[in-house]
Amino acid sequence: MADVPFTCRCGGVKGTLHNVGWGNHARCFCQSCRAADIHTGDPDPGDGGITVFQTTPDKITFETGQNKLVCFSFGPKNLLRWQAECCGALLFNTLRTPHVPFAALRTSRIPEPDRLGPVRSRGFIPDKNGRHRHEGMRHLVLGMIGRSLFARLTGRWKQTPFFDLGTSRPVAEVRVLPEGARHDILK
Numbered sequence: 001m002a003d004v005p006f007t008c009r010c011g012g013v014k015g016t017l018h019n020v021g022w023g024n025h026a027r028c029f030c031q032s033c034r035a036a037d038i039h040t041g042d043p044d045p046g047d048g049g050i051t052v053f054q055t056t057p058d059k060i061t062f063e064t065g066q067n068k069l070v071c072f073s074f075g076p077k078n079l080l081r082w083q084a085e086c087c088g089a090l091l092f093n094t095l096r097t098p099h100v101p102f103a104a105l106r107t108s109r110i111p112e113p114d115r116l117g118p119v120r121s122r123g124f125i126p127d128k129n130g131r132h133r134h135e136g137m138r139h140l141v142l143g144m145i146g147r148s149l150f151a152r153l154t155g156r157w158k159q160t161p162f163f164d165l166g167t168s169r170p171v172a173e174v175r176v177l178p179e180g181a182r183h184d185i186l187k
């Protein structure tokens, strides 16, 4: 299965996403993803959503700059959003624990995103009533559970660039942005 390179904006962090047939290409319309793009210096994606490639952390390796990963979250319980310290580029989302092996790579960091294949899931699509709906979630959820479970059963979950398994803590200190930061960014 194909391996696809990724890079931050300046080239200080470079690596490879392995085995793209294993993952899921998804578009997320949620306000947190939008705010994360703006906060890290990407253009405002507006209502169009952002795309990520969801996989397990063992499918991510670094050629250079792994020690430049820094992370933040909107509030104390939300996803960890990982940036390159060199240029601020947003690279990954993970959960807050290594025990559920999940990582999503922001596809704007992939020079050849066509190699990921089409988007198969869409999350948090706003509707007219101010609610949200999702499409392709069966694919997303079953894929995520299947991949996590496989990584757990095989021990591959221990191959993660994001956590220190001795302590189960992230390798970088989490900068927790105050509640309301997201709102301030989007207004």
Ligand SMILES: [Zn+2]
Residues within 6 Å of the ligand: 028, 029, 030, 031, 032, 033, 034, 124
């Ligand atoms: Zn989102």
Ligand SMILES: [Zn+2]
Residues within 6 Å of the ligand: 008, 009, 010, 011, 012, 013, 084, 085, 086, 087, 088, 089
């Ligand atoms: Zn950089």
